[in-house]
Amino acid sequence: MTGPLDFVPCHSLPDSATEPPVRFVFRDGQNLLVDPTQPDRLLDALDFAEHPAVPLGRLAGRPCVAIAVDADTPPPAGLDFVGLRALHGVMDEHLRSLAGGGFQLLHWRRTxxxxxxxxxxxxxxxxxxxxxxxxxxxxxxxxIDSAIIVGICRGDQLLLAHNRRFRGNMHSLIAGFVEVGETLEQTVAREVREEVGIEVDRIRYFGSQTWPYPSTIMLGFVAHYAGGELRPDGEEIVSADWYSRDALPEIPGPGSISRRIIDAFLAGELG
Ligand SMILES: [Zn+2]
Missing domain, CATH: 2.20.70 (Ubiquitin Ligase Nedd4; Chain: W;)
Structure with missing residues (x-):
């Protein structure tokens, strides 16, 4: 499956007996039932009819729902439960996004x-x-929780930081949640000031990514250094420094907006 999906969102669907739906089945939170040999195969005719379903819409004309099953539910023969993150690059990205939306709606319904x-x-x-x-x-x-992530440039260098939660020596961009009453630009300036102690200007929007863990939208920005000394807060950010293109530390793998911003820096597109 390639390109945008033939998908129309809707909030109610016909009784599943009259029109059996395509089902995104989740177990243990984010584990999605897939056919490991054909991750893009749409699953239907599954015996999960008694489980609570959230209608998503119509996919290629067919009703489409998300279902949560109990943690001890075994996968049907030939299928397996796989984490949404692990399906990045394996499953069609549009289909994976749709499944991620289904997961978020199940989480919302359950809570x-x-x-x-x-x-x-x-x-x-x-x-x-x-x-x-x-x-x-x-x-x-x-x-939907809103969070910003920002690539900060100083000349031909990019600010990368090691967060206490990151594995190994991984470095990435500054990020944080939007607070009530803030504009997104104010969030960017505040998070940068709080986490690494510097000021930024020329803040501009880069792009966004839904982050279904469980319900966040990541809003990507680019900004430029405007003053101050780097002072990692020591709580979230353990270390931070300016890096040139030819001397980057370990960075996030493909698939995240942080990597998209870093790749744009590497391509000389952030100036
Ligand atoms: Zn009430």
């Missing part, structure tokens, strides 16, 4: 089973992507 205002069990709305409380009418929409 919003009761009304946050009055505690009544919620129900799925059929005319929009929301859960509604039948007692008080309170609506709950899928939550």
């Amino acid at each position: 919003h089973r009761f009304c946050g205002a009055c505690g009544t069990p919620t129900a799925m709305k059929t005319d929009e992507r929301a859960l509604v409380c039948p007692a008080c009418g309170q609506l709950a929409f899928p939550r």
Whole structure:
């Protein structure tokens, strides 16, 4: 499967008995049921009808749902449960994104089973992507956390930092979550100041990536050094330095927006 999918999102689908759906089946959180020999094969005719399903839409004209199964559910013969991250570069990227969206909606449904205002069990709305409380009418929409990630240039060098959570000696860009009341540019400036102690300017948008672990949108930016001495905060950021193209430390593998920004730096596209 290549190119964008023939996919139309919708919030309610016909009874699965009349039109058997394509199913994205998740176990243990992010493990997706796939045919390891054909990762792009659409799975249907699976005996998971009794499990709670979240409608996603129509894929190539067929109803498409996401289903969560219990942690001890064995995979059907010939199929296997594989982590979403491990399917990067293995499964069609558009299909993997659709599955990732399904995972996020399952997570949302599972964590919003009761009304946050009055505690009544919620129900799925059929005319929009929301859960509604039948007692008080309170609506709950899928939550998406916003985070920024920024490539900071100084001359022909890029700032790379080692975060305490990174494996080995991996270095990447500065990132952090948007706080209430901030513009994205303010988030970029604050995160850079907090984590490495410098000021930046000429902040511009680069691109974005959904990050379904569980529900984040990563908003990529490029910025330029505008002053100050590098002072890693010592909590999140253990070390940070300016790197030239020909002397990079270990960097993230392909598939993340951080790597896309670093690759753009290497190609001389960030100036
Ligand atoms: Zn309520």
